[in-house]
Amino acid sequence: MIKRLSLASRLALLFAACTAVVSLIAGVLFNRASEAHFIELDQQQLDSMLVALRSTLQGVESPASFAQRQAQLRAELSRQPDLTLRISAAGQRWLDDAPSMTLPTTPGLHSLQNAGTDYRVYNAPLTPGQPDSPHLSLMLDITHHQHFLQRMQRLIWLTVGLSALATALLGAWAARSGLRPLRRMGEVAAGVSAHSLTQRLPQQHMPVELAELAQAFNAMLERLDDAFQRLSAFSADIAHELRTPLSNLLTQTQVILTQPRPLEDYREALHSNLEELQWMAQLVNDMLYLAKADHGLLMPKREPLSLADEVDALLEFFALLAEDAQVSLVREGSAHASGDRGMLRRALSNLLDNALRFTPAGGEVRVRMVDGVTLTVENTGEGIPAPLLPRLFDRFYRADPSRHEGSSEHAGLGLAITQSIVRAHGGRIYCESGPGWTRFVIELPEVI
Amino acid sequence: MKLLIVEDQPKTGHYLRQGLNEAGFTTELVADGTHGQHLALTGDYDLLILDVMLPGRDGWQILQAVRSAGLDIPVLFLTARDAVEDRVHGLELGADDYLVKPFAFSELLARVRSLLRRGSSAPQETALQLADLRLDLIRRRVERDGQRIDLTAKEFALLELLLRRQGEVLPKSLIASQVWDMNFDSDTNIIEVAIRRLRLKVDDNFPTKLIHTVRGMGYVLEEHVN
Numbered sequence: 001m002i003k004r005l006s007l008a009s010r011l012a013l014l015f016a017a018c019t020a021v022v023s024l025i026a027g028v029l030f031n032r033a034s035e036a037h038f039i040e041l042d043q044q045q046l047d048s049m050l051v052a053l054r055s056t057l058q059g060v061e062s063p064a065s066f067a068q069r070q071a072q073l074r075a076e077l078s079r080q081p082d083l084t085l086r087i088s089a090a091g092q093r094w095l096d097d098a099p100s101m102t103l104p105t106t107p108g109l110h111s112l113q114n115a116g117t118d119y120r121v122y123n124a125p126l127t128p129g130q131p132d133s134p135h136l137s138l139m140l141d142i143t144h145h146q147h148f149l150q151r152m153q154r155l156i157w158l159t160v161g162l163s164a165l166a167t168a169l170l171g172a173w174a175a176r177s178g179l180r181p182l183r184r185m186g187e188v189a190a191g192v193s194a195h196s197l198t199q200r201l202p203q204q205h206m207p208v209e210l211a212e213l214a215q216a217f218n219a220m221l222e223r224l225d226d227a228f229q230r231l232s233a234f235s236a237d238i239a240h241e242l243r244t245p246l247s248n249l250l251t252q253t254q255v256i257l258t259q260p261r262p263l264e265d266y267r268e269a270l271h272s273n274l275e276e277l278q279w280m281a282q283l284v285n286d287m288l289y290l291a292k293a294d295h296g297l298l299m300p301k302r303e304p305l306s307l308a309d310e311v312d313a314l315l316e317f318f319a320l321l322a323e324d325a326q327v328s329l330v331r332e333g334s335a336h337a338s339g340d341r342g343m344l345r346r347a348l349s350n351l352l353d354n355a356l357r358f359t360p361a362g363g364e365v366r367v368r369m370v371d372g373v374t375l376t377v378e379n380t381g382e383g384i385p386a387p388l389l390p391r392l393f394d395r396f397y398r399a400d401p402s403r404h405e406g407s408s409e410h411a412g413l414g415l416a417i418t419q420s421i422v423r424a425h426g427g428r429i430y431c432e433s434g435p436g437w438t439r440f441v442i443e444l445p446e447v448i
Numbered sequence: 449m450k451l452l453i454v455e456d457q458p459k460t461g462h463y464l465r466q467g468l469n470e471a472g473f474t475t476e477l478v479a480d481g482t483h484g485q486h487l488a489l490t491g492d493y494d495l496l497i498l499d500v501m502l503p504g505r506d507g508w509q510i511l512q513a514v515r516s517a518g519l520d521i522p523v524l525f526l527t528a529r530d531a532v533e534d535r536v537h538g539l540e541l542g543a544d545d546y547l548v549k550p551f552a553f554s555e556l557l558a559r560v561r562s563l564l565r566r567g568s569s570a571p572q573e574t575a576l577q578l579a580d581l582r583l584d585l586i587r588r589r590v591e592r593d594g595q596r597i598d599l600t601a602k603e604f605a606l607l608e609l610l611l612r613r614q615g616e617v618l619p620k621s622l623i624a625s626q627v628w629d630m631n632f633d634s635d636t637n638i639i640e641v642a643i644r645r646l647r648l649k650v651d652d653n654f655p656t657k658l659i660h661t662v663r664g665m666g667y668v669l670e671e672h673v674n
């Protein structure tokens with residue numbers, strides 16, 4: 001239950017508890033101090049009374065001499081209405097105004113209570129220093145002090161209670177308004193849906209403690225939004241990519257079937273359909289490959305590879321194409337890595353294919369590698385504008401939008417697949433470009 | 449050559465059987481696993497084509513039963529899912545090859561022929577020949593109609609592959625895999641370029657063309673009748 005309490009109530013309760021403890025301590029200290037003060041006052045009063053009594057009873061040593069001074073004593077006592085006196089000597093009580101009660105016998109100041117009345121009792125010999133001197137017990141009625149102290153204590157309890165209540169209320173209000181940014185955060189979080197991923201927390205108005213959280217929250221929304229955008233774009237792109245070949249297939253098949261035709265026409269139509277179908281099958285296979293990568297199912301083997309050998313094999317594979325395009329292929333350096341031969345060949349083949357496609361005649365594609373392991377594929381030709389660079393690895397992204405329409409041989413998944421393969425190897429890939437050159441950089445972890 | 453196809457999707461099964469029959473194989477098609485397993489164990493087949501998902505007993509179970517019965521028939525799997533576990537599982541159980549749907553029929557045919565050839569050890573040939581084209585494997589020389597043809601190493605390998613499998617339509621992916629050891633579907637037209645180059649040397653100066661393009665499927669080396 002306690003765990004479910006709201007932060008504001010929790011803070012309010014803590015405030016209240018703190019105030020209660022502080023005011024309780026202050027009250028107790030004040031109570032103690034006033035009690036000590038009263039004792040001091042009583043002591044002084046009793047001392048002065050003792051002095052007066054001693055002078056009145058000076059020289060009294062026997063009951064007879066006491067009787068002579070009794071009138072004088074009474075007169076003295078009548079001036080002290082709250083004082084009661086008991087005088088005893090050698091086991092006899094010469095005077096006993098006190099109600100029948102047992103008094104402490106030791107000398108000094110004592111407090112005691114009898115029949116609802118509080119007394120301060122002060123025991124002292126009549127003549128100091130004389131062991132057989134008559135013994136005086138002065139009893140001072142201090143009920144009014146005690147009443148004051150009791151009132152005091154009630155007041156303290158009341159203060160404790162009221163201040164705790166007040167701080168609880170004030171604390172709740174303060175906590176509530178202090179936590180307002182948190183609530184706003186909650187509102188924004190609650191308002192986030194697939195349609196409102198663009199909403200952000202106003203970071204600059206946040207208190208320091210929450211700014212960091214807000215920043216993390218905003219960053220999360222940013223990533224979520226980005227991933228969501230890509231995903232939606234991906235689905236839309238799939239539909240779009242499939243629409244063109246599908247509509248070709250539909251139209252062509254329907255047109256062919258509308259009337260009898262020579263055999264050759266049917267064959268031609270089927271061939272054309274076959275091309276569309278193969279393109280679609282390739283697209284589906286590529287997408288399945290990417291889906292597999294997304295689910296972490298792309299598990300590359302870890303075999304020691306000489307990247308130079310792999311690149312040479314690939315360059316040999318691409319040699320004819322390069323020759324046709326009048327582009328020279330160059331390898332520079334060598335490196336060793338552990339990885340999956342088939343996957344890395346596929347990744348590099350996509351890069352080479354891509355590079356060849358954008359290199360003008362007379363240009364060059366250069367593959368460079370250094371141990372450690374960095375591999376770059378650089379081609380001459382028109383550079384790629386910087387804002388487009390991170391998008392190159394997006395699925396279905398084509399640097400040249402004019403290629404988009406029609407079932408060209410390329411679906412634009414090659415670089416995405418390359419990226420997936422590099423990532424599955426624990427590496428990263430990025431693209432750099434400048435005027436007249438474009439370079440893809442693959443960084444693979446070192447051979448273990 | 450007798451083949452057993454166990455495939456529960458009627459359309460796929462029908463076309464597989466038709467295609468394989470037309471390619472010269474004797475085929476039997478079964479749609480459920482239990483019946484398929486019975487036939488696989490009792491019929492005398494040269495190759496099994498198994499779908500993974502089947503009613504009755506699935507492809508894995510049939511393969512297991514076949515292998516534990518001590519039969520060494522080559523098995524080709526057709527799977528709809530390209531999950532790594534599937535592949536590992538299949539290869540552990542003793543599958544010889546697998547194809548992931550969607551696949552091209554020409555690819556399937558090429559794989560089937562490869563598997564069937566695997567068993568029979570071909571005699572050590574020293575030369576391959578078709579019509580007036582002759583490829584000397586020892587001296588690594590190619591002649592046509594008595595004229596020497598100079599080929600690069602890859603062109604030689606490509607022509608050797610076409611000659612060894614003359615009459616068979618070879619898909620581009622198979623050529624890439626056999627000649628360049630590139631075992632992935634590449635959408636580049638490298639193979640087209642390579643074939644064009646080879647044609648230039650082998651066919652262009654001769655009246656009879658031997659290298660033919662089968663549109664949408666691949667290339668074949670044969671003395672064309674039509």
